[in-house]
Amino acid sequence: MVRKPATLKDVAALAEVSRATAARALNSYGYVGDETALKVQAAAKKLGYRGNRLAQALRSGQLPIVGCIVGDIQNPFFAHIAHDVEVLARECGYNLVIGSSEEEAEQEISLLASLRALSIRGFIVAPTSTGDSLHLKSLIAENIPLVMIDRVAEGIRCDSVVVDNEGGARKAVEYLLAMGHRRIGLLQDDTRIFTSRERMSGYLKALAGAGIAADERMISVSHSTVERAVDATIRLFNQKAPPTALFTVDSLMTQGALLAFRSMGLSIPHNVSLIGFDDFDLATFTDPQITVVSQPVSEIGRAAAGLLFDRLSNLDGPVRNIRFETKLTLRGSVRALAQR
Template sequence: MAEKTPSRAVTIKDVAAAANVSRATAARALNSYGYVGEAAALRVAEAAARLGYRGNRVAQALRQGQMPIVGFVPGDIQNPFFAHIAHDIDFELRRSRHSLLIASSEEDLKQEQELLDSLCALNVRGLIVAPASAVGNDHLIRIAEEGMPLVLIDRAVTGVPCDVISVDNDNGAYEAVSYLIGNGHQRIGVIHDDSRIVTAQERLTGYRRALTDSGLAVEPRLMAVSQSTVEHAIDATIRLFSQPNRPTALFTLDSLMTTGALLALRSMGLSVPQDISLVGFDDFDLATFTDPQITVVSQPVGQIGPLAVRMMLDRIAGDDSAPRHTRFPTRLIVRGSVSRLTERSKTHP
């Protein structure tokens, strides 16, 4: 006698075909999110009952808000800054019996909007977000006004009524560039991300302000645009230092750019700090493994994740007080990557 073949589990695709609707419509009807017309919803329910469809209980619990899950949308999870924060958020949430869903926006505003819509459809308990842009944040305003607990980290944006944790990027960059100026540097290059990201804008503002306050011109030829990746920073550094009368010092706006700059300078046969002085924004492991060690603007990264979770859990517990804004100061850590220029070296790079 032939062995009986086990019956295949009924899927949403099967239910959709039997009800003559799209899979998306069937999913909305079965999981109770989004709009579905009354007639279509009835056909889906009848088809599911007839076929013996058993839904994904975990997905249903998510959508009904029965599972303690918080969503985190960083700019780029490959950036050590966000990787550190993600680790801390996960650790703190698990202590309170919550779980974490992470989805990187890759610094793309449209992708951020789509990810947040998906997380809201899953009915997560709250959202922690590093906004990809200083503008176009209607989706964040809507999420906050609808009552979803929302904490913005790293980047404060105007008009979103929620808790915010940021860093004093402007003054951190100002202190770094002023330190270079104090060591005799006047041709100070910068590698920056010419984007809508708030942190990049604030750090570039600090760079410009330090030059202006010292009576130095802000020269476009000393400013190289790079995406926040090692590869792009390598290309930007080579462009910057291949020109005549090159900079004597370089300021980079994040750790990935600093890494790229170091690799590029080495490939060009330029030594730090003998040929080029270097200061980077954001401390990172490589900064202390190099010889010399790199002078950096340090952020209190270890405090951001735990504070974000505390704020989030307060809101989940029902705290409806006014939005809170915590802005951490930065700290310039002086190491060995900056040399003092003599009058001769100022004119003979």
């Protein structure tokens, strides 16, 4: 017959103390007399009591664990970042817990609350909203290290790693303009998201710089998923005077646009030109390959993790904000139109 593992109740009974006293003696918190502590420890040893050391360590904050909450783990950009953060965490002797907000503020708040209950040492977060940030401000108020990645939230002074979203988008649209395009479509995400708003700003500034008024018929808003981007692209190109070129604000939307063009029988770049923000594997496997605004993804995750571990070793150090430049990677998805 298999003997059941000893419980705290068993230890307390053998030592003739309460369970609360046994717990204090075994977990080294609160006051327990020396003689009582020795009795409890002897009883635990005799019974082979082990306890839940993992739970105890989590509650006391002794385990070296950090958290990372990204926008959507299915997005190749965030998947790459999470991987790089985990690699550096291991190098620094930490474990990483990863959560995905799926770009929902409520889910981000819930995830953060759950992870905080585990006494996690610090967080890397890609904020879903620039304004709804009380849950993040509470981290700062409690001196829990926070690094914002890819996006920043208003009114929070903490370490961050972002890229020049506006400048990258502006370069892409200016290139389309230089190639003779005037009806340039924009496929974007919800503007409550920092990156989407910044990239839209770059799009609008490029048009304004060329003396072209923004046309709401050229802008289609979609959730950042391949399926939603397909529908949004089809709506945009079913107009009487559709765009001659399309700029998409992330790689999932670029993939959705590619599928939509295929379903509509539109050939790239003969019928429509395309530039996407974010590089992705499929961009170099298509024919033609897709012109993109590249981010230094391999540097972003490691930079954020480096800031977090530096902060964990020096809570009072100066705030550091890193901003990487982007690069317009020219391939074959844009064709020149005759200037009029």
